[in-house]
Amino acid sequence: MKLLSLADLHLGKTIGGFSLLEEQADMLKQCEETASAEHVDAVLLAGDIYDRAVPPAEATALFGGFLGRIASMGLPLLAIAGNHDSPVRLQFADGVFARQNIYMAGSLPQDCRLLRLTLTDAFGPVEFVFLPYFHPFEAGETSTQAAVAKVLAENGLLPAPEDGLRRVLLTHFFVTDGGKQPVLSQNEETCVVGNIDNVDVSLFGAFTYTALGHIHTPQRIGSSCWYAGSPLRYDFTDRAGERGMMLVELGAPGSGPDVTFRAVHPLRTLRRVRGTFEELISPGSPALTEGSPDDYLQVMLTDRVPVLDPMDQLRRLCPHTVQVIPEPEGAEPGETGPGEPGTPAAGRERTPRQFFEDFYRTVEGGEITEDSSALAGECMDAALKDGENN
Ligand SMILES: [Mn+2]
Numbered sequence: 001m002k003l004l005s006l007a008d009l010h011l012g013k014t015i016g017g018f019s020l021l022e023e024q025a026d027m028l029k030q031c032e033e034t035a036s037a038e039h040v041d042a043v044l045l046a047g048d049i050y051d052r053a054v055p056p057a058e059a060t061a062l063f064g065g066f067l068g069r070i071a072s073m074g075l076p077l078l079a080i081a082g083n084h085d086s087p088v089r090l091q092f093a094d095g096v097f098a099r100q101n102i103y104m105a106g107s108l109p110q111d112c113r114l115l116r117l118t119l120t121d122a123f124g125p126v127e128f129v130f131l132p133y134f135h136p137f138e139a140g141e142t143s144t145q146a147a148v149a150k151v152l153a154e155n156g157l158l159p160a161p162e163d164g165l166r167r168v169l170l171t172h173f174f175v176t177d178g179g180k181q182p183v184l185s186q187n188e189e190t191c192v193v194g195n196i197d198n199v200d201v202s203l204f205g206a207f208t209y210t211a212l213g214h215i216h217t218p219q220r221i222g223s224s225c226w227y228a229g230s231p232l233r234y235d236f237t238d239r240a241g242e243r244g245m246m247l248v249e250l251g252a253p254g255s256g257p258d259v260t261f262r263a264v265h266p267l268r269t270l271r272r273v274r275g276t277f278e279e280l281i282s283p284g285s286p287a288l289t290e291g292s293p294d295d296y297l298q299v300m301l302t303d304r305v306p307v308l309d310p311m312d313q314l315r316r317l318c319p320h321t322v323q324v325i326p327e328p329e330g331a332e333p334g335e336t337g338p339g340e341p342g343t344p345a346a347g348r349e350r351t352p353r354q355f356f357e358d359f360y361r362t363v364e365g366g367e368i369t370e371d372s373s374a375l376a377g378e379c380m381d382a383a384l385k386d387g388e389n390n
Pocket of ligand 1: 008010048082084214215
């Protein structure tokens, strides 16, 4: 059985006021072409279909078109909600969709019985299990690890049943391998505070293949779990390398999955360029030579003296310049913009309390008092300890 495994589409995503809809439409077209050329038997979407709980109307229309074309190819489409999706909106009219072989699981069912679907190939049945993103308290737990373990156990999937049945899991969490973290973008690193949200890969032993969503860098976790990653770069701090989808082939029961990465060729990509203003507007500019001038650019301006309205001038050359960050030569990276998202070294080795102080500064526009900061620190320590004890 051959599967096209996708995750983290983030349809409706904007970057610095630019809509990525055109790139996303082109990306979906490439996915459809791959599904057709490779004669896959089903398409999997492992969450974060939309970028927001209430996506722009154009994004829902884009997804609607994709669903229609996959359905008209006669392919089942299996999808779960990620943390960015609205469970209720994603699961809308699921009974009707199921008649078209489109299966959407938005939330953890109240009785904890996960949606399951069986598809069959020459080697027999393959059971697909849908485990959408959910909060641990929905399963009466305080940590994600305990919550996921409980749900899998209640569904007879932990410990792994020894019935020899091939199973595929779709899920959307931060999955670690014995304490080893996945490869993260800088921005993702800043979101990982205290490891209270991670799930260990050892919980997924019942599955021949696990389609993971959440982390945007494509990679394998453990022996049979894969993050397909986002099919386009969505953040300037994303790791270098291609983005795309996974082609998964399941063989006879007992054999592992054969997983290959297929790149998506983006219409425009996100790039970071660095230099003085003069360098950046010269014919040899990295903005022009390291990719298309039409790309989305984050510009690190290294001039020691301020440049008057660099954005306006850069956009005449590169119309999709998103952001200009002053980074004067000689200054420590990150020194120039406290709390600036994605500046180098931000988020490295910082305490939860420091993150909170930044958060406070952003929301309140001023410094937090020493007393309040200490109180926040105590609360976080208590919460982290509580998480560890469970
Ligand atoms: Mn995501």
